[in-house]
Amino acid sequence: MSSLERSDVARLAALARIDMSDGDLDRLSGQLAVIVDAVAKVAEVAGEDVPATSHPIPLSNIHRDDVVRPSLAQDAALAGAPEAEDGRFRVPQILGEDA
Amino acid sequence: MTDWTRASAAEMAAAMRRGDVTSVELTRAHLDRITAVDGDVHAFLHVDAEGALATAREVDAARAAGDDLPPLAGVPIAIKDVLVTEGLPTTAGSRILEGWIPPYDGTVTRRIRAARMPILGKTNMDEFAMGSSTEHSGYGPTHNPWDLERIPGGSGGGSAAALASFEAPLAVGSDTGGSIRQPASVTATVGVKPTYGGVSRFGAIALASSLDQLGPCGRTVLDTALLHEVMGGHDEMDATSLNEPVPPVVDAARDGARGDLSGVRIGVVKEISGADGGFQDGVKQRFEESLEHLRTMGAEIVEVSCPSFEYALAAYYVILPSEASSNLAKFDSVRFGMRVEKGNVERTMAATRAEGFGDEVKRRIILGTYALSAGYYDAYYGSAQKVRTLVQRDFDAAFADVAVLVSPTTPTTPFKLGERIDDPMAMYLNDIATIPANLAGIPGMSLPAGLAEEDGLPVGFQILAPAREDARLYRVGAALERALTDEWGGALTAQAPELEVK
Numbered sequence: 150m151s152s153l154e155r156s157d158v159a160r161l162a163a164l165a166r167i168d169m170s171d172g173d174l175d176r177l178s179g180q181l182a183v184i185v186d187a188v189a190k191v192a193e194v195a196g197e198d199v200p201a202t203s204h205p206i207p208l209s210n211i212h213r214d215d216v217v218r219p220s221l222a223q224d225a226a227l228a229g230a231p232e233a234e235d236g237r238f239r240v241p242q243i244l245g246e247d248a
Numbered sequence: 249m250t251d252w253t254r255a256s257a258a259e260m261a262a263a264m265r266r267g268d269v270t271s272v273e274l275t276r277a278h279l280d281r282i283t284a285v286d287g288d289v290h291a292f293l294h295v296d297a298e299g300a301l302a303t304a305r306e307v308d309a310a311r312a313a314g315d316d317l318p319p320l321a322g323v324p325i326a327i328k329d330v331l332v333t334e335g336l337p338t339t340a341g342s343r344i345l346e347g348w349i350p351p352y353d354g355t356v357t358r359r360i361r362a363a364r365m366p367i368l369g370k371t372n373m374d375e376f377a378m379g380s381s382t383e384h385s386g387y388g389p390t391h392n393p394w395d396l397e398r399i400p401g402g403s404g405g406g407s408a409a410a411l412a413s414f415e416a417p418l419a420v421g422s423d424t425g426g427s428i429r430q431p432a433s434v435t436a437t438v439g440v441k442p443t444y445g446g447v448s449r450f451g452a453i454a455l456a457s458s459l460d461q462l463g464p465c466g467r468t469v470l471d472t473a474l475l476h477e478v479m480g481g482h483d484e485m486d487a488t489s490l491n492e493p494v495p496p497v498v499d500a501a502r503d504g505a506r507g508d509l510s511g512v513r514i515g516v517v518k519e520i521s522g523a524d525g526g527f528q529d530g531v532k533q534r535f536e537e538s539l540e541h542l543r544t545m546g547a548e549i550v551e552v553s554c555p556s557f558e559y560a561l562a563a564y565y566v567i568l569p570s571e572a573s574s575n576l577a578k579f580d581s582v583r584f585g586m587r588v589e590k591g592n593v594e595r596t597m598a599a600t601r602a603e604g605f606g607d608e609v610k611r612r613i614i615l616g617t618y619a620l621s622a623g624y625y626d627a628y629y630g631s632a633q634k635v636r637t638l639v640q641r642d643f644d645a646a647f648a649d650v651a652v653l654v655s656p657t658t659p660t661t662p663f664k665l666g667e668r669i670d671d672p673m674a675m676y677l678n679d680i681a682t683i684p685a686n687l688a689g690i691p692g693m694s695l696p697a698g699l700a701e702e703d704g705l706p707v708g709f710q711i712l713a714p715a716r717e718d719a720r721l722y723r724v725g726a727a728l729e730r731a732l733t734d735e736w737g738g739a740l741t742a743q744a745p746e747l748e749v750k
Contacts, residue, residue, distance in 0.1 A: 153618065157618070161614045162610075164617055165573060165601075165614060165617045166580075166594070166597045166598045167598060167601045167605065167613065167614075168598045168599050173602075177611055177614070180611060181614060181615060183672070183673055184565065184611070184672060184676075185615070185618070187562060187565070187673055188562040188563075188566050188615075188632075189562075189627075189628075190559060190562045191559060191563050191566055191628065191631040191632045191635050192627050192628070193559070194559050194634075194635060194638065195631055195634030195635055195637070195638060199634040199637050200634070200637055201630060201633035201634050201637065202633055202636040202637045202640060203458060204444075204458050204689075205444045205458065205640070205686075205688055205689020205715070206443070206488075206490070206715055208445070213484050221351055225351035226351065228349070229348050229351065229583065229584035230582070230583055231581060231582070231586070231587035232587070240593045241589060241592055241596050242592050243592060243593045243594075244592070
């Protein structure tokens with residue numbers, strides 16, 4: 150596994166929807182490369198025959214009875230939104246580059 | 249006049265039942281203490297004096313009317329800001345949630361309200377619980393009451409510091425890799441990470457869902473057990489909640505306090521006990537003395553080896569960022585929290601997350617995005633999940649032979665604020681002894697073991713038990729606590745330097 154380059158960090162930040170300035174990239178790239186190199190050792194130890202564990206105490210088929218019950222009122226659900234209109238979340242335009 | 253802030257929660261509850269003190273008096277005493285010292289400590293992000301006093305008045309009135317009240321009714325509590333509280337600001341230590349008022353209560357919040365405990369306020373933490381020092385809080389660090397220049401641990405440094413500075417007798421914490429136990433260790437308080445699924449996480453802002461666990465924090469083992477019973481138990485709102493009764497932790501704490509551990513086999517985990525170096529001398533010394541106490545009470549101490557723990561830290565720092573990068577996608581400037589307008593919704597989202605998240609959160613999101621990306625998934629996340637299996641197998645083998653495992657909670661006493669902030673790997677090494685429990689889902693406790701010879705700062709003793717056997721932590725912990733407090737002539741927190749009262 151190769152270490153993380155500055156250009157990788159820029160690409161990952163874009164995927165994760167976090168704007169990064171040149172200063173951010175300078176600061177974080179070196180630290181991230183150190184961490185990636187350190188955690189790469191996970192690949193050293195476990196062979197093909199070791200199963201993966203996703204949850205420490207697996208439970209399955211967790212359901213509740215399918216009955217209607219009260220939920221958050223619309224105004225409560227919208228109360229924390231940066232912007233709301235007509236009972237909905239309002240967002241900036243979703244298409245195009247220009248606002 | 250009695251200073252009630254120094255009492256244990258169990259003593260406060262008993263005193264109220266006897267009529268020696270009211271909940272309003274207790275709550276006021278703690279609010280006054282917060283006013284006097286929290287300017288220096290900064291354990292709280294939000295204090296709700298009115299709400300706490302309103303609950304206290306209701307409890308006092310109910311008691312006067314002869315109502316049957318829950319055991320901790322009227323005992324004030326602090327809640328880590330990771331848990332949502334209807335009507336009280338909740339930020340998880342992040343600027344991205346500044347000013348957000350949740351429209352609902354988390355399950356543990358509801359249980360605390362049902363237990364009639366006045367909620368003093370919300371405690372500081374590393375942003376989204378990512379950190380071991382509270383220095384990654386978006387609102388400035390908490391200071392360790394033992395030495396204000398030092399870290400109070402993290403992520404739950406606010407809850408631990410509130411206890412150690414007598415601002416609250418009990419607190420809620422959350423532990424993803426040690427965030428309850430490590431702060432307890434460096435502040436000479438008690439903290440328990442319950443078995444995964446033992447306490448509902450509904451309404452706890454998620455960091456890494458396969459590791460996160462809410463748990464109780466207190467100054468004594470019994471107090472911690474009393475809160476554990478309030479918080480624990482099945483909840484259908486959390487699909488990972490265990491559908492079984494809360495383990496009998498209060499009975500176990502009372503039993504342990506008798507000081508008899510005859511026939512209990514205790515394993516010292518070689519890999520996390522400083523046998524191979526890396527642990528401060530004073531930490532090892534206090535740990536050895538605690539082992540001696542356990543032996544004196546009849547326990548048999550053996551050494552056990554968990555060879556795959558060597559890979560636990562690496563696995564943790566793959567799994568946690570991976571899950572966090574997914575969990576934190578919800579902070580998208582649409583439904584709650586900050587919005588920084590910048591053209592279309594996608595650019596607004598990226599500008600908001602750049603402004604609202606701190607460096608550690610950005611580091612971990614990028615790390616997780618990388619570990620989960622095509623071509624790297626098997627090598628990182630897949631391998632880390634296999635290490636998780638190996639860690640579980642190590643624990644299974646060890647618990648086939650011993651009842652509990654023990655180690656120092658942290659390799660060192662609290663370090664100075666600022667010392668490791670620019671060196672993430674050094675910061676991550678704090679959690680070397682606490683992380684394996686989260687990977688395996690087993691319960692763990694930290695309790696005070698004394699002060700290190702060389703710097704006079706707190707050392708923590710960690711106890712680990714098999715899944716669902718949380719009661720064993722309390723039995724062994726209460727026994728050790730009794731032996732140590734007999735030796736010290738009282739609780740270790742009583743030896744903390746006096747804070748300047750303002």
